[in-house]
Amino acid sequence: MSDTWLILGASSAVARAFAREAASHGAALLLAGRDMEDLEHQAADLAIRHGVSAQPMRFEARDLASHAGFIAECRQEAEKNGAGRGLLNVFLAFGVMPEQAEADADPAVAAGMVEANFTGAASVLGALGPVLEAQRGGTVVALGSVAGDRGRKRNFLYGATKAALLVYLQGYAARLSGAGVRVLCIKAGPVDTGMTWALPKLPFMASPRQFAAAAWRRAGTGGGSAYLPVVWWPVMTIIRLLPTPVFNKLNI
Amino acid sequence: MPDTLAAPAATRTTGWKQTALQGWGRSSLSPCLAARPERLRELRAALDAPEGRTLIAHGGGRSYGDAALNTDGAVVVTGRLDRILGFDPATGELVAEPGVTFADLLDVFLPRGFVAPVSPGTSHVTLGGALANDVHGKNHHHVGSFGDHVLWFDLLLPDGRMQRVSPESDPGLFQATVGGIGLTGLIAAIGLRLMRVPSNALAVSRRRVRDLDEFLAGFESAAGATWSVGWIDALAGGASLGRGVLETAEPSESGLDAAPPRAKRFPIDAPGWLLNGLSVRAFNELYWRRVPAGGQQVTVPYRQFLYPLDAIEGWNRMYGKQGFRQFQCVVPPGPGVAALRRLLETVAGSGNASFLAVLKVMGPDGQGMLSFGMPGYSLALDIPARPGSEAVFAQLERITRDAGGRIYLAKDSLLSAEGFAAMYPRAGEFRAVREQVDPNRRLSSDMARRLGL
Numbered sequence: 001m002s003d004t005w006l007i008l009g010a011s012s013a014v015a016r017a018f019a020r021e022a023a024s025h026g027a028a029l030l031l032a033g034r035d036m037e038d039l040e041h042q043a044a045d046l047a048i049r050h051g052v053s054a055q056p057m058r059f060e061a062r063d064l065a066s067h068a069g070f071i072a073e074c075r076q077e078a079e080k081n082g083a084g085r086g087l088l089n090v091f092l093a094f095g096v097m098p099e100q101a102e103a104d105a106d107p108a109v110a111a112g113m114v115e116a117n118f119t120g121a122a123s124v125l126g127a128l129g130p131v132l133e134a135q136r137g138g139t140v141v142a143l144g145s146v147a148g149d150r151g152r153k154r155n156f157l158y159g160a161t162k163a164a165l166l167v168y169l170q171g172y173a174a175r176l177s178g179a180g181v182r183v184l185c186i187k188a189g190p191v192d193t194g195m196t197w198a199l200p201k202l203p204f205m206a207s208p209r210q211f212a213a214a215a216w217r218r219a220g221t222g223g224g225s226a227y228l229p230v231v232w233w234p235v236m237t238i239i240r241l242l243p244t245p246v247f248n249k250l251n252i
Numbered sequence: 253m254p255d256t257l258a259a260p261a262a263t264r265t266t267g268w269k270q271t272a273l274q275g276w277g278r279s280s281l282s283p284c285l286a287a288r289p290e291r292l293r294e295l296r297a298a299l300d301a302p303e304g305r306t307l308i309a310h311g312g313g314r315s316y317g318d319a320a321l322n323t324d325g326a327v328v329v330t331g332r333l334d335r336i337l338g339f340d341p342a343t344g345e346l347v348a349e350p351g352v353t354f355a356d357l358l359d360v361f362l363p364r365g366f367v368a369p370v371s372p373g374t375s376h377v378t379l380g381g382a383l384a385n386d387v388h389g390k391n392h393h394h395v396g397s398f399g400d401h402v403l404w405f406d407l408l409l410p411d412g413r414m415q416r417v418s419p420e421s422d423p424g425l426f427q428a429t430v431g432g433i434g435l436t437g438l439i440a441a442i443g444l445r446l447m448r449v450p451s452n453a454l455a456v457s458r459r460r461v462r463d464l465d466e467f468l469a470g471f472e473s474a475a476g477a478t479w480s481v482g483w484i485d486a487l488a489g490g491a492s493l494g495r496g497v498l499e500t501a502e503p504s505e506s507g508l509d510a511a512p513p514r515a516k517r518f519p520i521d522a523p524g525w526l527l528n529g530l531s532v533r534a535f536n537e538l539y540w541r542r543v544p545a546g547g548q549q550v551t552v553p554y555r556q557f558l559y560p561l562d563a564i565e566g567w568n569r570m571y572g573k574q575g576f577r578q579f580q581c582v583v584p585p586g587p588g589v590a591a592l593r594r595l596l597e598t599v600a601g602s603g604n605a606s607f608l609a610v611l612k613v614m615g616p617d618g619q620g621m622l623s624f625g626m627p628g629y630s631l632a633l634d635i636p637a638r639p640g641s642e643a644v645f646a647q648l649e650r651i652t653r654d655a656g657g658r659i660y661l662a663k664d665s666l667l668s669a670e671g672f673a674a675m676y677p678r679a680g681e682f683r684a685v686r687e688q689v690d691p692n693r694r695l696s697s698d699m700a701r702r703l704g705l
Contacts, residue, residue: 013290013332038291041349045335049360194290194332198267 002052003086004078006030008059008124009094011038013193014143017212018091023050025216028086030077032059032070033094061094061120062112071127087135090128092121092142095161097195103157110157117161122168129172133179140176141219142169144185146227149236152252166225173223182223186215189232204231268302273310273327275317276568278575279637279665282321282698286310288329295333295438299412299694301326306696309434311381312353314374316578317665318698319385319433325696328438330380336360337441344446345403350380350439355562358555362452367554369447370398373610375559380439385662386431386623388630389558390479390501393615395447397625399430400618403443410437410694419619428685431620433661435686435695435705451507454479454557457500459547460540464494464593468629471613474500479557482611485536486633489600493593496611497543504551517565521573532607539608571636577665579648580632582614583657588628591655595631595648602644609633621678621685624660632663642666661699669704679705 005022007015010031019029023046031039031046031054039056046054055077059070078088095117103110121142132138147155148162166185173183190202191211206214206229218226227233242250268285285302289295301307310320310327321327331351338347344366346357355375357368372387381387383405388397395401404418407429415437419426429436461467467482474480477500484496561567568576583591592611599606610632618625635641645666652659658675659667673679683705699705 011291016290035291035293037293041292041335041337044337048336048339194267194288194294197288198269 002026002028003089004028004030005089005091006032006057006074006078008032008090008092009061010042010056011035012093012195013208014188014191014211015091015093016042017208018093018141018215019046019054020049020209021212021216022091023052023054026050026052027089028052028078029054030057030074031055032057032074034058034060059124061124062115064120064123067124067127071124071131075131087138088131089139090125090141092125092140094120095143097155097158100153100155100157113157114161117158118164118168121165125168125172129176132176132181137180139182139184139219139223140169140172141184141186141215144169144187144225146187146189146232146236148187150240150247154252169225177223182219184219184223185225186218187225187227187232187236189227189229204229204235268326273313273321274575275319275321275665276314277316277577277637277665278568278571278573279577280318280321280575282318282323284322284325284327286327286329288332290332292333292440295328295330295408295440296412296414298326298328299408299410299438301694307438307694308697308700309350309380309384309438311351311378311384312374312376314372314377314381315385316663317661318702319661319664320381321698322696323698330378330438333440341366344448346444346446348379348442348444350383350442351378353378354382354559357446361446362449362554365448365450366446367449369395369401369445371558372398373559373561375555375562379442379444383430383439383442384432384434386618386620386625387662388614388618388625390481390612392625392630393475393480393613394478396616397431397618397623399620399623400616401445402430403445405429405439405443406441407437408440410690410692414440424681424685425689427619427621428682428689429620431618431623431661432682433622433699434697435700436689437695449503449554450505451503453504453506453508453551453553454501455504456550456552456557457547458543458550459498460543460545461494461496461498463492464589464596467494467496467498467611468589470498471611471629474498475613478502480613483539484596484609484611484631485540486596486599486606486609487533487536489597493596493600494611495540496608497540499557501557506551508551508553516563518567518569521569523572536608571634574637576634576636577641577645578632578634578663579645580630580660580663581648581652581657582624582626582628582630582660583652583655584626584628587655588657591651591657592629592631594651598644598647598651599633599635602640604635604638604641604644606633606635621682622661622676624658624662626658628657630660632660661703664699667703669702672703 005027007019010033043054043056098109144166145162147159151159169185190196190205192205214228268287271286272281272283287298305326307326308322310329333349333351335349371389382398386397386399407415407417417425479501482498488495612630614630649671
């Protein structure tokens with residue numbers, strides 16, 4: 001018997017690293033995403049490296065109508081893995097980050113980002129709620145961002161989607177707390193992935209592996225929200241406390 | 253799924269950025285555009301390098317010179333393609349993406365009783381890099397080089413086609429790609445046969461060797477040893493020329509259960525004066541004295557024997573900001589012995605402080621058209637990049653060439669085009685294959701241009 005982790009947006013570098021971390025602790029994996037070729041590669045890798053079951057699942061965050069059916073499928077798979085005893089856990093990692101200017105210029109880009117980062121997340125978590133309640137336990141870890149702490153010139157639409165996700169998760173946690181479900185929102189600083197590769201050099205960059213290991217450890221200690229890497233806690237505390245006239249003058 | 257739902261995420265992550273890369277020797281900085289695909293579809297997309305730039309793959313960054321650099325061109329960093337795709341414990345057959353490293357193989361397969369049949373001197377080399385450089389290990393005299401254990405590979409050709417290539421299916425393309433320093437395509441997957449071993453440890457014997465003749469005799473008498481390597485004090489001259497330590501190793505029946513020690517990190521770029529004749533002489537003397545006069549038998553983990561330098565992460569910073577160059581050649585037996593002596597005399601006499609030099613016996617010719625391997629002796633040494641060191645390299649090249657030897661491309665940054673033509677007689681065949689698969693020269697590197705490929 002083993003717990004199952006459902007990885008939503010499993011092809012991203014952070015999700016991949018988290019899946020390896022979970023597999024190294026013996027968890028079975030459901031790898032949900034769009035790039036099935038890639039998910040097959042990842043499933044093979046996890047099975048060979050860690051001897052766990054790993055199953056690619058087709059998932060489209062913006063196809064809201066598909067979410068209920070998708071979650072029913074996940075539940076069946078998790079029951080197979082856990083022989084009725086293992087818990088279904090969730091790592092929500094999907095999201096897109098087009099440049100702010102691009103989103104400003106094209107409403108379709110802006111709407112697409114909101115849909116993927118927030119609407120899609122809320123929808124799939126909504127469908128998951130009853131499953132988590134029924135199993136009376138389990139952990140939900142979702143990737144928020146330090147960008148959600150305060151709207152900055154450079155990426156406030158992205159930040160807004162992550163801030164919305166955080167508020168959603170707060171209420172979600174409150175609703176599921178009675179069922180013993182932990183909900184953790186990770187306020188992620190930049191991680192060295194494809195999303196940040198082409199950006200100018202960013203401070204306190206974590207490798208996906210370091211980040212995933214820290215996320216796994218933090219998820220084991222409880223819900224709430226957490227800055228990762230932790231250095232972002234003092235940094236964002238200062239940034240949040242800056243008076244607006246000062247903040248607006250900064251080019252961050 | 254309707255196409256309109258395919259959000260921009262996947263395409264957006266195939267970004268190019270302006271950056272500068274270095275070879276492991278750090279002797280020059282090479283500005284380029286770089287992409288780092290995280291999955292196969294991004295690797296395919298990377299073939300469309302921007303603005304008609306040429307392209308080269310870059311694995312673990314352990315080529316010492318310019319084999320994986322492409323100044324003002326485009327570079328595809330493959331390290332994130334690191335998935336193990338298949339393994340059959342009955343046959344030892346492994347399928348892996350090109351960014352999987354020898355360290356990964358050790359972590360995953362040594363506990364199951366398998367190792368890579370051929371290992372370079374550092375575990376941070378990727379399998380793609382190992383294939384492209386047809387690397388060899390301390391057992392070359394018995395098992396040949398990396399390419400001899402490759403069953404097939406998937407090659408993404410410059411025109412975008414993916415082709416599975418085996419020695420049977422397409423011998424020409426196979427032999428051009430093994431050791432072909434990345435100039436035939438991007439490797440997308442490799443089928444490799446791993447070797448079964450009885451435990452996680454090796455039984456190692458070490459003994460002091462007084463001079464070069466004793467070394468060669470020692471290799472002769474240790475010809476049956478599975479692994480063998482000689483560490484030469486490159487500063488010792490005169491009667492002690494070629495003095496060093498001969499190490500041989502066999503798979504140990506009983507294993508070790510100690511956890512592997514964590515790598516220590518070399519913290520800074522050492523100041524240039526640190527490596528002078530005196531400090532290196534002292535280090536080399538210590539290395540020699542460490543082995544008792546009567547020899548030494550120890551059982552050590554694979555990692556420690558195969559990858560001694562990996563114990564210090566970033567050891568290349570020891571040579572300071574200006575970096576260093578490595579020279580590695582193979583010379584045939586017979587005339588090569590005199591050449592080895594002249595090579596060592598040249599380095600010892602040049603005042604260029606070199607740490608330990610490595611002497612190995614080499615076995616059969618590699619399969620690749622540009623493979624390094626050939627029967628004889630291989631000598632490798634580090635030389636700090638300083639004024640005058642290029643002239644020393646020119647001398648070393650001349651000695652090697654006159655002896656009918658060749659210089660290892662994976663280590664090289666200075667070999668001349670004429671020297672290359674003399675040392676690599678199958679270069680013409682290689683060019684012919686390249687003409688077929690890459691007529692527009694989409695793939696290129698600093699090394700390819702330097703060598704006139």
